[in-house]
Structures are given as C-alpha cells and as structure tokens.
Amino acid sequence: MSDNVDTTRAPRRIGKPASRISRLFESRQLGWAAFAIAVLFPFVLASNYAMSIGTTAVIFILLASGLNIVVGYCGLLDLGYIAFMAVGAYTSGIIAKAWELPILFTIPAVVIMCILAGLIIGGPTLRLRSDYLAIVTLGFGEIIRLTANNLAITGGPSGIYGIPGVDLFGLDLSGPVPFYYFCVAVVALMVLGSARLGKSRLGRAWRFVREDEDAAEAMGIHTYKVKLAAYIFGAIWGGIGGVLFAAHLSAISPQSFVFLQSALVLMAVVLGGMGNTRGVVVGAVVISLLPEFLRDMGNLRYVIFGVVLVAVMVLRPQGFWPSRAYEPEKLDEARKGKRDGGPRPGAPVTTAKGGTP
Amino acid sequence: MSPLLEVNELQIAFGGVKAVNGLTFSADAGEIVSVIGPNGAGKTSAFNCITGFYKPVSGSITLDGKDITGKRPAVIAATGVTRTxxxxxxxxxxxxLDNVRGGMHLYGGQNFVDAxxxxPRYRKSERFYTEEAHRWLDFVGYQGGRGIPVRNLAYGQQRQVEMARAMARKAKLVLLDEPGAGLNxxxxxxxxxxxxxxxxxxxxVVLIEHDMGVVMEVSERVVVMNFGKEIADGTPDAVKKNPAVIEAYLGKADEPVKADEPAKAEGPDITEGDS
Known part of the structure; x- marks a missing residue:
C-alpha cells in the first residue's frame, strides 16, 4: 500500500495550482505585502482627507472580513450585518460618554454586547435556511436601526456625538495618522484571526455546513451551534468595527447604519470572493475606494460604480479572487521539508488501523 | 449481551402514509446485516430514522444500551453512528482530504483559541487530521488525487471518499445506504x-442493497422488509427459501403470474446467488 502512495499524486486537474503566479497569490508573503502597503500609505499621502478615507477603508476591510465568516465560510446570507456594527458603535459610544472612559476600555463590553446580539438575532433565525434567513436578517438590521432612532439613551435621530478618540495608555492616538495606524494594526490582527479561523476545525465545520448541512449533521457536527458560532464571530468582528468607526467619526447616528451599508459590505465579500480572506480584503478596498477615485465625476460616479459592479459580477461571478479548494497532496510536501520518524500518511497498514471503531 | 443496535416497533408516518410500520430488528458488533426489500418498503426511511433525520411516531431505537430515539442527528452521530x-x-x-476530515470533527483536540x-496543540491536531485523513483514504483503497475538490472526481471515487468520511467517524455502527449503486x-x-x-x-455494518449478489455474498444476516415491516430475518440461505420473502418479491404462487419472469422486471432476483 505504501508503494501506491506516490502513484496517487493527482494528475494536473482543476484545483491544482497551475502556475507560478497562482502560487504567488497563495503565498504567505502576500499578506505582509498588503500590510506593508497599508503601513506605507501615509508616506505617500498624508492629508487629513486621505487619512480619513484610508481609515474608513481599513474599517471596511474589518467589516468585510467579519461578514466573510458568516456569508463566505458558513454560507448564511446576512443582509443586516451592519446592525452588529451599530451595536458595537453605540455600546462603546454610550459607555465612553456616560462614564468618561477611554474608548478602548469599552471593548470588553462591546464584545459581550455583540455576543448577546449574535445570540438574540441568531438564536431564533438560524433555524431558517437560505432565503428565509436573508429576509429575517434584513428585518433585524432595520429593527436595530429603528430602535437606535427611537431610544433616549442612543440619542434618537441625532445620535451620539463627542465620542473620545483612542487613547492607548496615555498615548494619544486620536490624530489622523496615529489613528490610521492604530486601525491598521487592529484590523490586520482581526483579518489574520478570521483567516486562521477559516483554516481550523471550526472553520471547516462552517464550510461543511455551507456545502451540505445534512451531511455535516450526519458526521456529528451540531449545525445549529456551528452556525451560531459563525454568527457570534461575525458579530464580534462587526462590533470592533463599530468601535473603530465611533472613535474615527466621534459621532454616530442611525443614518450611519442603513441597509445600504449592509449591502455594501456584502458586496465587498461577494465581489472579492466569498470564503477567501484575501479576496475579501481586495473587494473591501475596491468597494470603499472606488467611489473616491470617481469623485471627479460628480453625481455620475455612483452610476459608474454600479456599472462596474454589475460588469464584474457578470464577467466574474465567483468574485475577483475566489477561494480555491486545493491543498498539498501530502502533509510533508508543503513547506515542512523532510520530517522523518513521524508516522507517514502512506505508511503500511499495521498498527491500530482504524483505532477504536 | 444485548445487541449493539436494537430497533423496536419503529413507526414513521408521512401524513397518512406509514413508511415504516412496526419495524423490529437488531445488529451485533462485528456483524454485517443487509436490509433488503422492494422499492418503497421503507428501508431508507428506517435509516433516516435511526440516524435522526426523521422523527419516529412510535417505537424505540437503542444503541449500545442508550436510547437514541428521536434525538438530533449530530447527537446520534456522537453516540457512535455513521452513515453514507x-x-x-x-x-x-x-x-x-477536507471531506474526510469532516468525519473527524468530534475528536479534533483543538478549539478556536488554539486556531x-x-x-502547538493546533499544529498537532491539524497534522493529526491530515494523517488520519490519508489513513482512511488508504483504508478504503482510494487511488485518486487527494488535494483536489471532490466535485472533479469520478463517481466511483466519490463513493470511496464518502466511505472514507463515514469511516473516519470511527463509529460503532456503520449504516451504508446502497453503497453499491452505480458501481461496476x-x-x-x-x-x-x-x-x-x-x-x-x-x-x-448495516447495509441497504439491491444487488442480491452482494447481499448474499457479504451478509451474515438479512432482514427483508416489505410495507414498512420486517417479513423475514435470518441467514441469507434461510431468507432465500422463506415463502414470505418469495411472495414479496415474486408474488403469490396462486396468482396468475407465470414463474418469475414478469416479476424480474420489478424487483431484483433473489434466487440468484451471484451477480
């Protein structure tokens, strides 16, 4: 049997990296390159305007990578994702204002509130599938916004203003450039986190649910819990995005959390390539920066923006950079080089084959 | 010692149709049991009920002394049932490989913090997953590419991957629903x-199979179902001679049906020993 293993190498087929270029796209250095671009950006353009746009784009990347957990990994179409950002922004805004706390101190409360929001929204809705789920999430998104619009504690339609900037152990990071760097650091970690989740046992469970819920269930995966986990992680990512958003603008109001925002985040995920963190980052950058590049066009820019999006979806329905199912045939082949001693996948059938059936 | 799987007076109804109507059978560890019967006899419904996809109207299912009747599929799977x-x-x-890892979800040894x-625990567990996946693919004799999407595989290979995934569950009870369908x-x-x-x-191993050659060759015991109920239960040879079974497949002797020729078109021929 062990002799067979080498012959089991796949012939080149779909899903196999075809060229050096696609291998480059899979490489780890690419993430560092993207990070370097983000870090170097202020050296190219450091006007307040550019920094503000850059910060918004970086926050948008965070939202997209959070929604990617829900939509891309787990396949749950969420049309009200911005609600979680609203929960995060309002929680941190209200607490920071009421107790005059530095905004970073509100993060634990934000995480807790987002977990609660994920449970409250996800709990009843995740029994639904596909279209029904999408409609209900759309409704919940609106409910959160309307609630914020009508409560006294959230400041009603005028919202909350005067939210403090970021203050890290006495280090004032509220200026445009320091705050941009702060956002880059936080978002880079969060994006890395979502990518890592995607490659874990939980991330695989999400994909199993996306691919075939019944088969996943038959393999002992409690699909309801797994979906709820996706929702909660998405909520936390969105909530942290909300904190950054609140600190960035120092004012939040219900108008910031309209359905259009949910749609834009979703568009970033779909356009970039569902389930692939790199693609989603690209999608988020395109969605958030393209309207800025088109600013000279005046009102026409949204028309062009729309046409570009439609064109991309027609020409490349799977997104710019879809996740591809490929992995090295053998464990050691990848980057580990030689590793002797340990049991080899193709080792002869001897000990404890099957273990305890 | 009581048998590993005990199904007792199981009933499933869809509206007025009783798909399974009082099925009783059992399976022991280290035994291959085939469930056969004409189309619509309720074999797959019974499987879906044992694995929790359908809720029974009445009756009980016991695995290894634990009552699993009407539990959630994931809970039943965790108790030690796997299926194709x-x-x-x-x-x-x-x-x-990912597909086979799907069967190993319950014994991974990592959580999201590790991920x-x-x-180190994450790395160890990922390595374990990959090694195990390769091992189970070897076990089922899978020869194709392993890092490519299963969508691209030939049908027979997909069957093997599904088998490897089911086996990777390391369950005490393996339910195979027509594993031979479409194979040469x-x-x-x-x-x-x-x-x-x-x-x-x-x-x-409990398998549903229509190919009588397979059934008669591999099973230690055969359960024959008709109209949602078992009509015979015994060794292949005993079942072959059972008048009730012959009646179910071929019709009654005194009906105006000549020999077995017309019936052959409807159901598989059970008098033939080999395929």
Missing part, C-alpha cells in the same frame, strides 16, 4: 472486501 447516503452527499467544493493563536462489477468486489474490513474493525 443513497445519493452521494459529499461537500462538493472541498478537497478530498486563533496557532498553539470490480468496484463492487472491492466494496465487499471493504465491508468485511469494516466488520473486522469490530463495527456493526
């Missing part, structure tokens, strides 16, 4: 070999 599906239910866009921080002769021979290998691991 009549129409392949793989994760089409995922790689072969976020790539702890030599693939069926491999399947027989595989069923025996699974049994030799100590699991109980």
């Amino acid at each position: 599906f009549q129409n392949l239910r793989l994760f089409p866009d995922l790689t072969v 976020l921080f790539h702890t 002769h030599s693939e069926k021979q491999d399947l027989l070999e595989l069923c025996r290998k699974i049994r030799d691991l100590g699991a109980a």
Whole structure:
C-alpha cells in the first residue's frame, strides 16, 4: 500500500495550482505585502482627507472580513450585518460618554454586547435556511436601526456625538495618522484571526455546513451551534468595527447604519470572493475606494460604480479572487521539508488501523 | 449481551402514509446485516430514522444500551453512528482530504483559541487530521488525487471518499445506504472486501442493497422488509427459501403470474446467488 502512495499524486486537474503566479497569490508573503502597503500609505499621502478615507477603508476591510465568516465560510446570507456594527458603535459610544472612559476600555463590553446580539438575532433565525434567513436578517438590521432612532439613551435621530478618540495608555492616538495606524494594526490582527479561523476545525465545520448541512449533521457536527458560532464571530468582528468607526467619526447616528451599508459590505465579500480572506480584503478596498477615485465625476460616479459592479459580477461571478479548494497532496510536501520518524500518511497498514471503531 | 443496535416497533408516518410500520430488528458488533426489500418498503426511511433525520411516531431505537430515539442527528452521530447516503452527499467544493476530515470533527483536540493563536496543540491536531485523513483514504483503497475538490472526481471515487468520511467517524455502527449503486462489477468486489474490513474493525455494518449478489455474498444476516415491516430475518440461505420473502418479491404462487419472469422486471432476483 505504501508503494501506491506516490502513484496517487493527482494528475494536473482543476484545483491544482497551475502556475507560478497562482502560487504567488497563495503565498504567505502576500499578506505582509498588503500590510506593508497599508503601513506605507501615509508616506505617500498624508492629508487629513486621505487619512480619513484610508481609515474608513481599513474599517471596511474589518467589516468585510467579519461578514466573510458568516456569508463566505458558513454560507448564511446576512443582509443586516451592519446592525452588529451599530451595536458595537453605540455600546462603546454610550459607555465612553456616560462614564468618561477611554474608548478602548469599552471593548470588553462591546464584545459581550455583540455576543448577546449574535445570540438574540441568531438564536431564533438560524433555524431558517437560505432565503428565509436573508429576509429575517434584513428585518433585524432595520429593527436595530429603528430602535437606535427611537431610544433616549442612543440619542434618537441625532445620535451620539463627542465620542473620545483612542487613547492607548496615555498615548494619544486620536490624530489622523496615529489613528490610521492604530486601525491598521487592529484590523490586520482581526483579518489574520478570521483567516486562521477559516483554516481550523471550526472553520471547516462552517464550510461543511455551507456545502451540505445534512451531511455535516450526519458526521456529528451540531449545525445549529456551528452556525451560531459563525454568527457570534461575525458579530464580534462587526462590533470592533463599530468601535473603530465611533472613535474615527466621534459621532454616530442611525443614518450611519442603513441597509445600504449592509449591502455594501456584502458586496465587498461577494465581489472579492466569498470564503477567501484575501479576496475579501481586495473587494473591501475596491468597494470603499472606488467611489473616491470617481469623485471627479460628480453625481455620475455612483452610476459608474454600479456599472462596474454589475460588469464584474457578470464577467466574474465567483468574485475577483475566489477561494480555491486545493491543498498539498501530502502533509510533508508543503513547506515542512523532510520530517522523518513521524508516522507517514502512506505508511503500511499495521498498527491500530482504524483505532477504536 | 444485548445487541449493539436494537430497533423496536419503529413507526414513521408521512401524513397518512406509514413508511415504516412496526419495524423490529437488531445488529451485533462485528456483524454485517443487509436490509433488503422492494422499492418503497421503507428501508431508507428506517435509516433516516435511526440516524435522526426523521422523527419516529412510535417505537424505540437503542444503541449500545442508550436510547437514541428521536434525538438530533449530530447527537446520534456522537453516540457512535455513521452513515453514507443513497445519493452521494459529499461537500462538493472541498478537497478530498477536507471531506474526510469532516468525519473527524468530534475528536479534533483543538478549539478556536488554539486556531486563533496557532498553539502547538493546533499544529498537532491539524497534522493529526491530515494523517488520519490519508489513513482512511488508504483504508478504503482510494487511488485518486487527494488535494483536489471532490466535485472533479469520478463517481466511483466519490463513493470511496464518502466511505472514507463515514469511516473516519470511527463509529460503532456503520449504516451504508446502497453503497453499491452505480458501481461496476470490480468496484463492487472491492466494496465487499471493504465491508468485511469494516466488520473486522469490530463495527456493526448495516447495509441497504439491491444487488442480491452482494447481499448474499457479504451478509451474515438479512432482514427483508416489505410495507414498512420486517417479513423475514435470518441467514441469507434461510431468507432465500422463506415463502414470505418469495411472495414479496415474486408474488403469490396462486396468482396468475407465470414463474418469475414478469416479476424480474420489478424487483431484483433473489434466487440468484451471484451477480
């Protein structure tokens, strides 16, 4: 049997990296390159305007990578994702204002509130599938916004203003450039986190649910819990995005959390390539920066923006950079080089084959 | 010692149709049991009920002394049941290895904190997953590419991957719903070999199969179902001679049906020993 293993190498087929270029796209250095671009950006353009746009784009990347957990990994179409950002922004805004706390101190409360929001929204809705789920999430998104619009504690339609900037152990990071760097650091970690989740046992469970819920269930995966986990992680990512958003603008109001925002985040995920963190980052950058590049066009820019999006979806329905199912045939082949001693996948059938059936 | 799986007076109804109506049978560890019967006899419904996809109206299902009647599929799977599906239910866009890892979800040894921080435990568990996946693919004799999406595989290979995934569950009870459907002769021979290998691991194998050659050759016991109920239960030879079984497949002797020729078109021929 062990002799067979080498012959089991796949012939080149779909899903196999075809060229050096696609291998480059899979490489780890690419993430560092993207990070370097983000870090170097202020050296190219450091006007307040550019920094503000850059910060918004970086926050948008965070939202997209959070929604990617829900939509891309787990396949749950969420049309009200911005609600979680609203929960995060309002929680941190209200607490920071009421107790005059530095905004970073509100993060634990934000995480807790987002977990609660994920449970409250996800709990009843995740029994639904596909279209029904999408409609209900759309409704919940609106409910959160309307609630914020009508409560006294959230400041009603005028919202909350005067939210403090970021203050890290006495280090004032509220200026445009320091705050941009702060956002880059936080978002880079969060994006890395979502990518890592995607490659874990939980991330695989999400994909199993996306691919075939019944088969996943038959393999002992409690699909309801797994979906709820996706929702909660998405909520936390969105909530942290909300904190950054609140600190960035120092004012939040219900108008910031309209359905259009949910749609834009979703568009970033779909356009970039569902389930692939790199693609989603690209999608988020395109969605958030393209309207800025088109600013000279005046009102026409949204028309062009729309046409570009439609064109991309027609020409490349799977997104710019879809996740591809490929992995090295053998464990050691990848980057580990030689590793002797340990049991080899193709080792002869001897000990404890099957273990305890 | 009580049997591993005990199904007792199981009833499932869809509206007024009683798909399974008082089915009783059992399976022991280290035994291959075939469930046969004409189309619509309720075999797959019974499987779906044992694995929790359908809720029974009445009756009980016991696995290893634990009552699993009407539990959630994931809970039943965790108790020690694994299955394949009549129409392949793989994760089409995922790689072969990932599909097999799907069967190992319950014994991974990592949680999301490990994944976020790539702890040594995470690395160890990922390596374990990959090694195990390769091992189970070897076990079922899978020869194709392993890092490519299963969507691209030939049908027979997809069957093997589904089998590997089911086996990776390491369950005490293996339910195979028509594992031979769509396989050619030599693939069926491999399947027989595989069923025996699974049994030799100590699991109980219960399979639904229409190919009587397969059934008679591999099973230690055959349960024949008709109209949602078992009508015979015994060794292949005993079942073959059972008048009730012959009646179910071929019709009554005093009906104006000549010999077995017309009936052959409707159901498989059970008098034939080999396929």
